[in-house]
Amino acid sequence: xxxxxxHIVQRGEEVFVLPPVADLSPGDQWKIVNxxxxxxxxxxxxxxxxxxxxxxxxxxxxxxAAAHLPLKIHMHAPKGAYEYQVVSKRGRKARGNSDPMVxxxx
Numbered sequence: 001x002x003x004x005x006x007h008i009v010q011r012g013e014e015v016f017v018l019p020p021v022a023d024l025s026p027g028d029q030w031k032i033v034n035x036x037x038x039x040x041x042x043x044x045x046x047x048x049x050x051x052x053x054x055x056x057x058x059x060x061x062x063x064x065a066a067a068h069l070p071l072k073i074h075m076h077a078p079k080g081a082y083e084y085q086v087v088s089k090r091g092r093k094a095r096g097n098s099d100p101m102v103x104x105x106x
Contacts, residue, residue, distance in 0.1 A: 005032075006022050009036070010036045015088075020096020025105055031068050037065050039064050039065050039089055041086070042061045079105065
């Protein structure tokens with residue numbers, strides 16, 4: 001089981017998720033680190049998180065300004081590519097090269 005970090009960073013007015021693709025395996029620890037002064041919400045598939053249920057229903061997790069969000073990828077997370085969103089309370093979206101993605105590799 002590996003640990004991986006994804007960072008929320010701001011360059012001027014633009015906010016980015018780096019790296020834009022998180023390559024994870026079931027059971028991995030994933031930390032989303034917010035380096036901005038703004039609070040964000042991370043919405044991802046419920047099938048990915050240990051405390052989520054089955055299926056693609058979105059699970060929303062808050063990440064405060066200058067804080068981090070630890071997530072554990074579910075041991076039975078199905079292999080595949082999943083888009084996720086990082087959105088501020090004001091509705092502004094952070095982006096990768098496009099929408100950020102999680103890839104579950106077995």
